[in-house]
Amino acid sequence: MLSDQLNKKTIPCAAFFLLFAVMAAVTLLWYTSRVSDNLKSIQNNASGIIKQLTGLNEHLQTCMNNNQAVNNSLSSRVKLLDQLEKNIKTPDLSALDSVYKIKKQDLLFQNIIQKNKELIDSCLEQLSLIQNQIDNKFIKISDNTKGSILIISIIFTILFFMIFFSILFGSTKRNKPLRHAINGLAESTEHVTKASLNVSSVSQMVADRTSEQAKLLEDILSNLKDIAAMTNQNSEDVNHADTLMKNIRISTQETTLFMDAFAGFMEKITSASEESSRIVQSIDDVAFQTNILALNAAIEAARVGNAGEGFAVVADEVRSLSRQVTKASGEISDLLKGISLKITEGMKKFNKTNNIFHEVADNVLEITLIVNKVAKVSAEQTSRIEGAYNFINKIKDIALQNVKESDRSASASVEMSAQAEQLKGFVDEVKFVALREGHYDKSMHSIVKKELSKGDYLIRQGEYSQEAYIIEEGEFDIFLNENPEKIVATLKEGDIVGEIALIKNVKRTANVVAKSPARVVVLYKKDCMDVLGKQKVLSRSVANMIKRRLEELR
Structure with missing residues (x-):
């Protein structure tokens, strides 16, 4: 008790x-x-x-x-x-x-x-x-x-x-x-x-x-x-x-x-130099002739008495040669002045070019540093x-x-x-x-327990029933069409079987036979419906469980 x-x-x-x-x-x-x-x-x-x-x-x-x-x-x-x-x-x-x-x-x-x-x-x-x-x-x-x-x-x-x-x-x-x-x-x-x-x-x-x-x-x-x-x-x-x-x-x-211009100046200077050489050669020729005339004048002077006229002729020639030398010297002077001016101008251009090249060299050096x-x-x-x-x-x-x-x-x-x-x-x-x-004492007075021996049928296929069972002890085999050798599944303690009968009056779909001595709790449809009507959460749980079972049967 x-x-x-x-x-x-x-x-x-x-x-x-x-x-x-x-x-x-x-x-x-x-x-x-x-x-x-x-x-x-x-x-x-x-x-x-x-x-x-x-x-x-x-x-x-x-x-x-x-x-x-x-x-x-x-x-x-x-x-x-x-x-x-x-x-x-x-x-x-x-x-x-x-x-x-x-x-x-x-x-x-x-x-x-x-x-x-x-x-x-x-x-x-x-x-x-x-x-x-x-x-x-x-x-x-x-x-x-x-x-x-x-x-x-x-x-x-x-x-x-x-x-x-x-x-x-x-x-x-x-x-x-x-x-x-x-x-x-x-x-x-x-x-x-x-x-x-x-x-x-x-x-x-x-x-x-x-x-x-x-x-x-x-x-x-x-x-x-x-x-x-x-x-x-x-x-x-x-x-x-x-x-x-x-x-x-x-x-x-x-x-x-500038270099092209400088080359032109150099050509002009070269040409002027060649002209200067020609004039100098002319002066050399004049000097040579002057020497000869001077020699002739000396010879004629030795014969002064008899040849005075010849000396006068020589003197005229010397004067003529002197004029030529003077003219050539003037030309040389002018030419040299021109050459000097050209050289001065060329040096200016050359210096400017040189400065540009230095500037370029500096830029190249800076570029080299930048590149590095x-x-x-x-x-x-x-x-x-x-x-x-x-x-x-x-x-x-x-x-x-x-x-x-x-x-x-x-x-x-x-x-x-x-x-x-x-x-x-x-x-x-x-x-x-x-x-x-x-809820045993309050709601389910009709619950009963059922004892089964080995080989007893708990559910027979094709029969109608309105009970579900909770397995308290023992095991049960499930098979179809009176073919006990072909076991579909085995239920153990705590498993529930036959729950579809609680909501739907249909024939049983399989045979359930005790595999060993067993005891089950019988759940009647009326008592379960009374309890589930009061227990909303529990009723939803049962509904979900039955829904899964129906899906398995399909």
Whole structure:
């Protein structure tokens, strides 16, 4: 008697704690499913990021190739500048050809730098979008996941105590259906716990990797901003070098004109020198003739007395020669003055040309320094781009790992979904136990127990009935069409059979035979309907259970 009273008190308590445990387990599943959804969202976003990062890698690879082309162009440019410097120092008029070659390379160089600027701007824009995705989605999802994990941990604790108290209050020998539900719930909870811990572990790893992704993106953005600044500086330096090259081209053209003019002056000076030589030769001839005349005059003077007239003739000739010499000297003087003026003018032009060449040489030296600076910055830029390239590869690896972990989480979610269905079944079973035990005295006075021996029929196929049965002890085999050798299913303690008869007056669809000595609780349709009319929650649970059974029969 005391045992019966104790059972009447402990069984409802056990059912209560068990129902509470089931609710906690379902809540646990909901939060774990939420974590899994977050991971799926991360997986989808990670796939998109991988595509974007692949595009970024292609851009950066193009930048590195462009930088290699720039370096090759710079090497060739240095050689041309060296040649230009030699030509200027010679001076050699082929300097203008070197200037045109350098100008042609400038255009190519500017195009490459402009392409690099556009590519780097595109990289910065895409990285900003990726960073916004991580900031707005990944970090938010990670925070939600951490919050869900905290709630899951709390539910774990509640679930443990609820199952403990259910076992404590439901451990009497009499209520085997309740113990069956408790054992099933404990087993399902163990599976759910493992799956939840798996999802929790994956979530934590994804959260950590997401933080690492954000940090790497910060480094990449910093590097690319530095690269953009370097590219702008290179662009400014190249524009300055282009301005200097334009000045060099103009100066070289002016120098060429001056050199042409200087060559003309030199030709005139050469011609004047030849004329001077002719005049000097004429003077030499005059001097020779004068000497001869002087000799003749001396001879004639020796014969003064007899030949006075001959001396007079010689004197006239000497005077004539003197006039010729005077004229030639005047011409030589004028010619030399002209030559002096031409030489002075030529020296002025030469000095001006020389100054222009010095200016060109200074510009070439400055351009050489700029080219060396650009080459150094370009090398640093290449190094930074390679660093960004490696960082992006790391982020891709992390994103791929996140996808793999999300797949593992998806598998755990599938397992938890199966466990959720099983938990729902235990909820229905626990509510039937509560119906049978908790409302025994108040609502179900007509409940009876039925003892069966091995081989006894509990239900015969084709018969009409309005009872359902809860198996308290023993096992039952189900078979069709009087074919006991072909067992369809085996029912055990805590299972319910014949529940369709509670709502629908139809023939039994199978035979149910005791496999061993057994005892069942008979649930009559009228009594069940009375209780279910008062217990709305319980009635919905029964309806769901019967609905699933009907779906199985279909």
